Amino acid sequence: MGGLFTETFVASLLFGAVTVGIPLLLAGLGEQISEKSGVLNIGIEGMMLIGAYGGFVAAYYTGSFWLGFLAGGISGMVVASLMVLFCVILSMNQIVIGIALTIGAEGLTALLHHFQFSRSYPRLSEAPSLDIPGLNDIPVIGPAFFERHPLVYLSILLVVFVAWLFRRTHIGLNLQAAGDNPAALDAAGVDVKLTRAGAVLTTGMLAGIGGAFMANVGAGIFVPFMIHGAGFIGIVLAMLARGNPYWVLLGAALFGASLALTTALQVAGLNIPTDVVQMLPFAMVIVVLVLFARHSYLPPSLALPYHRGER
Amino acid sequence: MRDLLGKTIRHAAIAGLALGALVAVSVGAQAGDMVKKIAVLVPEQGTDYGWNQQGVDAARAVAEKYGLEFLPAEGLGYGDVRPTLRELADEGASLMIAHASGYNTAAPEIAQETGVPVAIVDKPDGLVAGLVGDYTLSGHDGAYLAGMLAAKMSRTGTVGIVVSGEPPSWNSQSAGFAMGVRATGMGTQIVYAVIGPAAYGDAAGGRRVTESVISAGADVIFGQGNGSSFGMIQAVETTKAVDGGKAWFIDVIGDKTGLDKGHLLSSVLWDMIPVYSAMVEDLNSGKFGTVGYKIGLADDSVRLLKTKHIPDDIWESLMKVRQQIIDGSVPVAEVYDAEDVRALMTSVEAPAAE
Numbered sequence: 001m002g003g004l005f006t007e008t009f010v011a012s013l014l015f016g017a018v019t020v021g022i023p024l025l026l027a028g029l030g031e032q033i034s035e036k037s038g039v040l041n042i043g044i045e046g047m048m049l050i051g052a053y054g055g056f057v058a059a060y061y062t063g064s065f066w067l068g069f070l071a072g073g074i075s076g077m078v079v080a081s082l083m084v085l086f087c088v089i090l091s092m093n094q095i096v097i098g099i100a101l102t103i104g105a106e107g108l109t110a111l112l113h114h115f116q117f118s119r120s121y122p123r124l125s126e127a128p129s130l131d132i133p134g135l136n137d138i139p140v141i142g143p144a145f146f147e148r149h150p151l152v153y154l155s156i157l158l159v160v161f162v163a164w165l166f167r168r169t170h171i172g173l174n175l176q177a178a179g180d181n182p183a184a185l186d187a188a189g190v191d192v193k194l195t196r197a198g199a200v201l202t203t204g205m206l207a208g209i210g211g212a213f214m215a216n217v218g219a220g221i222f223v224p225f226m227i228h229g230a231g232f233i234g235i236v237l238a239m240l241a242r243g244n245p246y247w248v249l250l251g252a253a254l255f256g257a258s259l260a261l262t263t264a265l266q267v268a269g270l271n272i273p274t275d276v277v278q279m280l281p282f283a284m285v286i287v288v289l290v291l292f293a294r295h296s297y298l299p300p301s302l303a304l305p306y307h308r309g310e311r
Numbered sequence: 312m313r314d315l316l317g318k319t320i321r322h323a324a325i326a327g328l329a330l331g332a333l334v335a336v337s338v339g340a341q342a343g344d345m346v347k348k349i350a351v352l353v354p355e356q357g358t359d360y361g362w363n364q365q366g367v368d369a370a371r372a373v374a375e376k377y378g379l380e381f382l383p384a385e386g387l388g389y390g391d392v393r394p395t396l397r398e399l400a401d402e403g404a405s406l407m408i409a410h411a412s413g414y415n416t417a418a419p420e421i422a423q424e425t426g427v428p429v430a431i432v433d434k435p436d437g438l439v440a441g442l443v444g445d446y447t448l449s450g451h452d453g454a455y456l457a458g459m460l461a462a463k464m465s466r467t468g469t470v471g472i473v474v475s476g477e478p479p480s481w482n483s484q485s486a487g488f489a490m491g492v493r494a495t496g497m498g499t500q501i502v503y504a505v506i507g508p509a510a511y512g513d514a515a516g517g518r519r520v521t522e523s524v525i526s527a528g529a530d531v532i533f534g535q536g537n538g539s540s541f542g543m544i545q546a547v548e549t550t551k552a553v554d555g556g557k558a559w560f561i562d563v564i565g566d567k568t569g570l571d572k573g574h575l576l577s578s579v580l581w582d583m584i585p586v587y588s589a590m591v592e593d594l595n596s597g598k599f600g601t602v603g604y605k606i607g608l609a610d611d612s613v614r615l616l617k618t619k620h621i622p623d624d625i626w627e628s629l630m631k632v633r634q635q636i637i638d639g640s641v642p643v644a645e646v647y648d649a650e651d652v653r654a655l656m657t658s659v660e661a662p663a664a665e
Contacts, residue, residue, distance in 0.1 A: 006527075009523065009526045009527045012522055012523045012525075012526035013526075016520075019515070020519065110355075110356060110386045113356070114356045118356055118358035118359075119358060121541055123541070123545050123548065123572075125549075215515075218514075218515035219514035219515040219518050219545060220518065220545040221514055221542065221545055223359075223541055223542075224512060224538065225512040226513065226515065228507075228516065259519075260523075263504055263519075263520050263523045266504045267502050267503075267527050269503070269653075273649065273650065274477060274653065275508065277505075278507055278508050279508075
């Protein structure tokens with residue numbers, strides 16, 4: 001089976017790892033922003049699913065991947081606005097609302113898909129790529145990392161931007177304060193609910209774009225329930241990352257690489273139970289959790305609604 | 312006094328006979344029309360050109376055939392279906408077909424709770440007389456033909472199997488496919504990959520894994536996987552084989568010809584109407600839950616889809632083998648265990664003697 005591990009095959013594995021990693025990265029970054037502000041966004045799976053549907057519909061009818069991502073982001077924000085209404089404004093339980101949003105999104109997208117696409121199952125063409133001159137010629141790595149849709153590069157740059165936002169800007173400080181000590185933020189004259197609402201809407205946008213990426217670039221098609229837990233993995237990555245966006249990037253890369261490795265091990269014909277191989281990405285996350293969870297930082301006001309004047 | 316006693320006994324005997332006759336007629340009528348409403352529960356919409364659609368369409372057809380009320384419950388997902396089962400039981404379902412292996416824990420529980428018979432999949436040892444029936448369907452003999460077809464059509468000498476899980480039905484088809492490949496004696500290699508644990512709706516995963524399998528040399532993909540199979544098709548349509556030529560796709564259960572963009576080589580088609588018909592008849596005759604149900608080549612409940620891409624000479628040779636399988640001269644073993652399936656894949660590396 002060693003002969004199967006050609007340059008083309010390994011490049012394909014790496015290509016797949018990046019494709020898996022980008023939606024996780026976007027979801028993880030979004031969740032990190034939300035959690036930093038004190039909102040535990042369990043509904044991110046539903047936001048991704050709605051984003052996948054909205055993004056696919058837009059890309060299919062307009063032929064533009066960019067409009068697809070835009071529509072995905074807006075769709076995610078629409079779901080996030082419900083989270084804002086129920087959890088930030090009406091102070092309802094964030095976990096219950098998050099679960100409800102996910103279940104609702106599953107039902108809604110399945111229904112819409114049923115009426116719109118279930119007889120035709122349209123597929124998109126191959127996503128256009130932006131080749132980075134000089135780098136895309138590198139064997140194996142070039143096609144996997146430097147012949148990608150521009151959104152891949154933008155997603156990586158977004159990590160740097162979010163890190164800068166957290167550390168160097170008032171917005172980052174406000175987010176941190178909204179999660180750590182919302183009363184202090186309020187006393188400083190900053191609207192806590194507005195800060196949290198902005199964070200949740202940003203999460204919805206990023207999750208929606210991630211979902212649209214999954215549908216348009218990852219699958220080239222929308223099918224019901226297609227997010228398949230990526231949103232929940234994004235939540236885990238955000239929690240492990242201890243408020244550091246670079247750790248989200250590392251976690252997403254690790255998970256994508258583990259998934260690629262599971263395919264490689266199977267293709268190699270390794271005669272061990274597939275369940276064991278398939279467990280690898282999740283085991284990897286658990287190992288990281290065990291190693292680093294004790295250092296993980298969660299905002300003290302996470303998942304707690306803010307009521308002005310309440311001690 | 313003796314007269315009165317005799318009269319009483321006579322009247323009692325007549326009343327007893329009349330009551331007995333009434334009960335017998337009533338029971339007979341109940342047995343004859345025990346099934347009034349048939350319900351089917353599927354995890355995805357019944358429009359997937361595959362497992363879900365075949366299940367819903369077959370149940371609908373059987374309902375029409377026997378004049379029954381049809382209660383479909385589609386798009387239920389892979390979570391807890393107990394509330395839906397209870398609801399269907401409340402609506403008066405006489406038989407609930409729980410059409411997903413993920414439902415075969417909940418469905419028997421609700422059957423015990425409500426007394427409404429259920430049919431479950433992939434649990435042949437779960438039979439309960441009158442209450443729980445099983446249909447562990449397998450198109451392994453059809454998959455055997457598909458394996459022969461794949462080997463004969465492959466240019467690269469490597470074919471791939473991509474599955475979105477390892478339920479018994481798909482294991483046996485994967486094994487049947489591998490045995491078919493071996494039977495050609497062409498030394499064709501088989502690359503086997505599972506997308507993920509129960510990744511039935513993971514279209515992105517289906518595409519990713521299929522692209523990798525094609526990159527590993529496979530130019531014919533045998534794909535099994537509900538919604539994820541659309542990702543596999545997308546991969547086949549957008550990825551060239553390592554020789555620069557076209558990659559082919561062999562589907563299972565349903566017929567996706569209407570969606571094909573020129574890459575659908577064939578499909579191992581399933582027809583569940585005979586199975587569901589047998590369930591209704593067994594319920595009416597009181598045999599339900601005493602035997603499992605199967606499909607096969609002999610009654611065309613399993614058959615290979617003929618597309619324009621299959622050369623006539625290859626098709627004719629396949630039909631000859633089909634007849635030999637039906638005759639019993641070419642036995643195709645049913646392999647349901649995942650470990651045995653994997654062992655079969657690696658052993659395929661050595662060319663088998665014709």
